[in-house]
Amino acid sequence: MKIRVVADKCQGHARCYGLAPELFDVDDYGQASVIVDEVPVELEDKARLAVANCPEYAIEILSE
Amino acid sequence: MPQTAPVQDWASDFDVLDPRYVSDPFTIWDDLRSSCPIAHTDRRISSWLPTRYEDVTAIAHDIEHFSSLRVGVIPGGEDDEPDDDYDGPDLEYGLPPISADPPLHTWTRRLLLPWFSHRRVDSYVPLTRDLCRGLIDGFAESGHADAAAGYAQQIPVRVIAQILGVSTDMSDTFTEWVRDVLEFADEPDRRQKGAEGLLTYFIEQLEFRRKNPGEDLLSELLGQEVDGQPIDDGIILGIAALVLIAGVDTTWSAIGSSLWHLATHPEDQKRLASEPELMPLAIEELLRAYSPVTMARIVVEDIEYAGCPMKEGDKVLMNFPAANRDPEAFTDPDVVQLDRAHNRHVAFGSGIHRCAGSNLARMELQVALEEWLQRIPAFSLEEGKDITWAGGQVRGPRVLPVVF
Numbered sequence: 001m002k003i004r005v006v007a008d009k010c011q012g013h014a015r016c017y018g019l020a021p022e023l024f025d026v027d028d029y030g031q032a033s034v035i036v037d038e039v040p041v042e043l044e045d046k047a048r049l050a051v052a053n054c055p056e057y058a059i060e061i062l063s064e
Numbered sequence: 065m066p067q068t069a070p071v072q073d074w075a076s077d078f079d080v081l082d083p084r085y086v087s088d089p090f091t092i093w094d095d096l097r098s099s100c101p102i103a104h105t106d107r108r109i110s111s112w113l114p115t116r117y118e119d120v121t122a123i124a125h126d127i128e129h130f131s132s133l134r135v136g137v138i139p140g141g142e143d144d145e146p147d148d149d150y151d152g153p154d155l156e157y158g159l160p161p162i163s164a165d166p167p168l169h170t171w172t173r174r175l176l177l178p179w180f181s182h183r184r185v186d187s188y189v190p191l192t193r194d195l196c197r198g199l200i201d202g203f204a205e206s207g208h209a210d211a212a213a214g215y216a217q218q219i220p221v222r223v224i225a226q227i228l229g230v231s232t233d234m235s236d237t238f239t240e241w242v243r244d245v246l247e248f249a250d251e252p253d254r255r256q257k258g259a260e261g262l263l264t265y266f267i268e269q270l271e272f273r274r275k276n277p278g279e280d281l282l283s284e285l286l287g288q289e290v291d292g293q294p295i296d297d298g299i300i301l302g303i304a305a306l307v308l309i310a311g312v313d314t315t316w317s318a319i320g321s322s323l324w325h326l327a328t329h330p331e332d333q334k335r336l337a338s339e340p341e342l343m344p345l346a347i348e349e350l351l352r353a354y355s356p357v358t359m360a361r362i363v364v365e366d367i368e369y370a371g372c373p374m375k376e377g378d379k380v381l382m383n384f385p386a387a388n389r390d391p392e393a394f395t396d397p398d399v400v401q402l403d404r405a406h407n408r409h410v411a412f413g414s415g416i417h418r419c420a421g422s423n424l425a426r427m428e429l430q431v432a433l434e435e436w437l438q439r440i441p442a443f444s445l446e447e448g449k450d451i452t453w454a455g456g457q458v459r460g461p462r463v464l465p466v467v468f
Contacts, residue, residue: 011418014182018344018426028178030418052406053348055121055414 001039002062003047005032009058016050016059023047032058068107075100079107080137080358080381081250086455090398093386102372108140111360111379112372115386117393117410119370123361123380124414127165129369130361130380132417135163137360137381137457138249150256153263156298159306162359162417169416171290172303176420179227179281185423192223192428196435204439208446211327212464215436216319220428224311228304229280230269237261242312247454247462259305266304270297281307307421314357315425317460318411319432321354324461325400326433327445332402337441340434346402347430352409353400355385356458359413384410385459443468 003023005016012030016023022043026032039047051059071082074092079085085092096103096115103113114120123130158164161173178184199218203209221239225232244258269282277283285300326333336346363378374380388409389397395406412419419425445451449465 011415012177012422013412013418014423015348017182018348026182028181028183029174030177030181049405053408055408055410057408 001041001044001047001064002037003034003039003051004060004062005034006058006060007031009056011056011058013055015053015055019053020046020050024050075103076105077107078103078105078113080113080456086453086459089385089455089459090389093383093389097386097390102370104372108138109379110375110377111381112374113381114383115390117387117390120383120387121410121414123369124382124410124417127416129364129367131165131364132163132169132359132361133158133165134362134379135159135359136249137358137379139252139255150260152256152260153267153301155259155263155302155305157296157302159302159309160299161303161420162306162310163302166416168299172299173416173420175285175288175290175295176303176307180421180424182423185427188223188226188424189427189431191226192219192431193435195219195222196432197439200435200439208465208467210464211323211436211443211466212316212320212461216316216323216432216460216464217462219319219432220315220425221312223424223428224308227281227311228269228307229273229278229282234265238308239312242309245309246313246457249456262305262308263301266301269304270300310419311421311424313458313460314419315421315428317356317454317458318351318354318425318429320461320464321356321459322350322429322433323436323466324451324464325350325354326437327443327464327466329400330442330444332400333437333442335402336433337437340437342402343430343434345404345407347426347433348407348409349400349402349404351411351426351429352388352394352404352407353398354460355388355409355411356460357411357413357419358383358385358457358459359417382413384413440468 010032014026016032017026023036024032025035068079071077071079074096093115101116105111161169199215203214221235222232241258241262244254248254273283274286282304285295288295336342359382361380361382363374363376365376367374391397412422443466446465446467451461452463454462
């Protein structure tokens, strides 16, 4: 699985980081980013959880 | 608080300070969503009240038509000023970035955000935990407490004082000023008294820190340059006032509402006390169900939105709490599901004005509940004692007697 954060949509709610710090980081200005190239299989559910909790619809699944 | 006429028709004459709205807005929102999803009133100033998730988030994102220059829910129009003879300090630039539009919003928000990054917030955990433990020590033996005034209310103001670098001895005074400005905003004289106290204090603090800089937010802002120029004192004053006003009532209300929920829902109380790993999801769910904060926007030019003829200068109340109870956006929205997995709540707003202190608020709420449940895993409302709620801009319990 590959995921990305759409920078223009992200407003720094940091829900993704709270749910899956193994997959996301948020910088000092609230900008979230994905910190893995490929989502490890065992973290795919967490990635989906992050997608389903982003209030700005800023996380996309690129490939599954 | 001034009495207003009881509301007969919520669609055309709503009042967010009506006692029914303060104590139980949920059924009112449900009725409005199915009959008139954007309500209107001419009380105080022509205002609109969206109740659907889709409308609230769309308006929050439409910064071209909806300005943040006046974000107060209660104050009326320009003419709702208390005293013509007032010669105390004023806020030339409002409270940036919350009451600003780009470009002022953009650069002032950038100054503020690093103070509330998750890394920085992690460093405030030990002091928050110590603070909670000390408060509980004070009443644990007695078997009863006011979970609002004796606990929730005491926490955020002291953490904010540390960040601002001001004395925590002033905490009760800070709380009083913030309540004057937010909770008693319908009383212009009281609102002005709170603002004057707060601004006079911060003006003195800025002068002191200019000569004696520390490692706090105020000192840093005084030493910072933007485009090669020092930041205007009026802007620093606005940011300082904002951090205090926005960081106290709001989180305290969220902590109080969460404790009220746990006191009245023993099954959730038991579950959270025995499954602490649920806490991160539970925090978001409690924030969704009991979102404390409503903000305002001002209509920039006449616009028809979803069939509503909004006029330039009208207010739109950003009803994030109602959005979070919208059945179109959440399954069984009136049921608190501590492990709710799909939860795009907007308790911290939506769009460019997302609460800058959301990481801090979330941490304070989590630590406050963890420490409480660890020491007081079973508690309930004290029979025969009244609970009082405040509403308007910020909703939460102000008196919450519990026994354990």
